[in-house]
Amino acid sequence: MHDPQTMPRPPRPTPVPSVQRNQLVLPVPERPAHEALAEARGWLDGIHERMMAAEDEVLHQDMHSLHLGLLTLRRRWSEEDWKSFCTDTARKHPLRSFVHQCPFTRRAFERPRGYAGDAALIDYLYMDRAADELHAGREVYRYMHQQPSAVSVRERRELLARALDATAERVPQNARILSVACGHLREAESSAAVRERRVQELIAFDQDPLSLAEISHHQPLDVVRPHCGSVRALLAGKATFADLDFVYSAGLYDYLSASVATRLTGLLFGMLRSGGRLLVANFARFPPETGYMEAFMDWWLTYREEDEMRALLGEVPLEQLDSVRLFRDSQDNVIYLELTRR
Ligand SMILES: C[S@@+](CC[C@H](N)C(=O)[O-])C[C@H]1O[C@@H](n2cnc3c(N)ncnc32)[C@H](O)[C@@H]1O
Structure with missing residues (x-):
C-alpha cells in the first residue's frame, strides 16, 4: 500500500483552455x-x-x-x-x-x-x-539489482542462451547465427552449443569496438565472429548477411523509432534461410523503475505493447512468413516477437 507520508500528492490537473469566438482564454495558473x-x-x-x-x-x-x-x-x-x-x-x-x-x-x-x-x-x-x-x-x-527489470534482463540472457542451443539442435553443426547489437554477448557464455563449438558461426554485430574487444577475450573466435557496424550501415546495405538460421536482437529495439524498427525487422527477416527464426525483444510499458530511470539515470527507452510489436511486421513479406509468436517474460516486462520463415 502507498504510504501517504512518502508519496507526493498528484499535481493538479492542468485546466483545459476554452475557446470563445476566436478568443483563447488561457487557463490559470500556467503549467x-x-x-x-x-x-x-x-x-x-x-x-x-x-x-x-x-x-x-x-x-x-x-x-x-x-x-x-x-x-x-x-x-x-x-x-x-x-x-x-x-x-x-x-x-x-x-x-x-x-x-x-x-x-x-x-x-x-x-x-x-x-x-x-x-x-x-x-x-x-x-x-x-x-x-x-x-x-x-x-x-x-x-x-x-533486485528490481523486476533487472530480473527481466537476466531472464532475457538465459532465454537467448537456450535459443542458441535450440538452433544448434535444429541445424546440427551448420547453424549460422547473427546477434544484432550484441554488447558483450553474455548469453553465449551460458550456451553449451557455443562452448562446445556446435554452431558453425555466431556473428556478433555491434557499433561499439570496446564491446567487441571484450567478446574476443571470452569467446572461441573460430565460432564467434565480431563484426563492427551500426544499424544505419545495415539499413544502408553497407553490412549484409544472408542464409542465417537464427537472428536475434535484445536491448536495441528499445532505442529505435517505429519506422527504423520496422525497416530493420523486414531486413533481418530477409537474411533468414528457410526455416530460420528471428527473435526481437522490447521492454513493454511501463516497468516500475521507469520513473527512477528517467529522473535519476537519464535513461529513456522506447516502450512497446503487443500491437506496436505486431506493427513491426510492416515490411515483412507475409507470403514468406510461416509463424508469428508474441510472448512476455515472467515479469510481464519484456515482449518477444518471434518470426519464422517458410
Ligand atoms: C543494452 S546493450 C544490449 C547488449 C546485449 N544485446 C544484451 O542483451 O546484453 C545495447 C547494445 O546495442 C548497441 N547499439 C546501440 N545502438 C546501436 C546501433 N545503432 N547500431 C549497432 N549497435 C548499437 C550498443 O553498442 C550496445 O552494445
Missing part, C-alpha cells in the same frame, strides 16, 4: 502547477534526509517509496511537465549525488561511451558487484 512542483521537491528532500541517515533495510524502503512516487508523478503529469521535472528538479536535487553512489545509476547518467545503455552498464545487472561498493552505493545498487 506546471507551482505548488505541485514545490511539493514534489519537498518530498525528495524528505527521502534524501532519511536515506542519508538510513540503515540498509530502511534505505531499501526509501528506494521503494522513491520508485513508486516517481512512477506516480510520471503517470499523472503531462510528458512535458514530467521531462521538465526530471531536468529542472530531480537532477539538481542533492538526492541525485546520493543515488549516484550506485555505480549502475551513475554510469547510465554519465554515458562514458557517449550513448545510453552500453554493454558495461548491462553487466551491472548480469553480475553482482555489490561487494565492491561502500555502504550507500552498495545498497542502492543492491536494490536496483
Whole structure:
C-alpha cells in the first residue's frame, strides 16, 4: 500500500483552455502547477534526509517509496511537465549525488561511451558487484539489482542462451547465427552449443569496438565472429548477411523509432534461410523503475505493447512468413516477437 507520508500528492490537473469566438482564454495558473512542483521537491528532500541517515533495510524502503512516487508523478503529469521535472528538479536535487553512489545509476547518467545503455552498464545487472561498493552505493545498487527489470534482463540472457542451443539442435553443426547489437554477448557464455563449438558461426554485430574487444577475450573466435557496424550501415546495405538460421536482437529495439524498427525487422527477416527464426525483444510499458530511470539515470527507452510489436511486421513479406509468436517474460516486462520463415 502507498504510504501517504512518502508519496507526493498528484499535481493538479492542468485546466483545459476554452475557446470563445476566436478568443483563447488561457487557463490559470500556467503549467506546471507551482505548488505541485514545490511539493514534489519537498518530498525528495524528505527521502534524501532519511536515506542519508538510513540503515540498509530502511534505505531499501526509501528506494521503494522513491520508485513508486516517481512512477506516480510520471503517470499523472503531462510528458512535458514530467521531462521538465526530471531536468529542472530531480537532477539538481542533492538526492541525485546520493543515488549516484550506485555505480549502475551513475554510469547510465554519465554515458562514458557517449550513448545510453552500453554493454558495461548491462553487466551491472548480469553480475553482482555489490561487494565492491561502500555502504550507500552498495545498497542502492543492491536494490536496483533486485528490481523486476533487472530480473527481466537476466531472464532475457538465459532465454537467448537456450535459443542458441535450440538452433544448434535444429541445424546440427551448420547453424549460422547473427546477434544484432550484441554488447558483450553474455548469453553465449551460458550456451553449451557455443562452448562446445556446435554452431558453425555466431556473428556478433555491434557499433561499439570496446564491446567487441571484450567478446574476443571470452569467446572461441573460430565460432564467434565480431563484426563492427551500426544499424544505419545495415539499413544502408553497407553490412549484409544472408542464409542465417537464427537472428536475434535484445536491448536495441528499445532505442529505435517505429519506422527504423520496422525497416530493420523486414531486413533481418530477409537474411533468414528457410526455416530460420528471428527473435526481437522490447521492454513493454511501463516497468516500475521507469520513473527512477528517467529522473535519476537519464535513461529513456522506447516502450512497446503487443500491437506496436505486431506493427513491426510492416515490411515483412507475409507470403514468406510461416509463424508469428508474441510472448512476455515472467515479469510481464519484456515482449518477444518471434518470426519464422517458410
Ligand atoms: C543494452 S546493450 C544490449 C547488449 C546485449 N544485446 C544484451 O542483451 O546484453 C545495447 C547494445 O546495442 C548497441 N547499439 C546501440 N545502438 C546501436 C546501433 N545503432 N547500431 C549497432 N549497435 C548499437 C550498443 O553498442 C550496445 O552494445
